Amino acid sequence: MCLAVPGQILTADGDDPLMRQGRVDFGGIVKVVNLAYVPExxxxxxxxxxxxxxxxxxxxxxxxxxxxxxxxxxxxxxGEREA
Structure with missing residues (x-):
């Protein structure tokens, strides 16, 4: 099973469409993400x-x-399951 998680783009950098990256906030955790598939x-x-x-x-x-x-x-x- 695959899971995709939503996050908000904080910054986007890069001129090369395949190498474009952004800092994305996942509810307080910020990661660098490749943005090549979402040029918009x-x-x-x-x-x-x-x-x-x-x-x-x-x-x-x-x-x-x-x-x-x-x-x-x-x-x-x-651990809190009902019996």
């Missing part, structure tokens, strides 16, 4: 990132909804 993406846009590559520009509301869902999963404690 600019700072402020939300993108789906898989394996270090932004693969799609997505709607802000959908990105925030997904981030909230992922955050709620981090609060789940496997």
């Amino acid at each position: 993406a600019m700072p402020g846009h939300y993108v789906l990132v898989h394996a270090g590559f932004a693969i799609a520009v997505i709607d802000e509301a959908e990105a925030l909804k997904t981030l909230a869902s992922l955050e709620s999963l981090s609060e789940f404690d496997v």
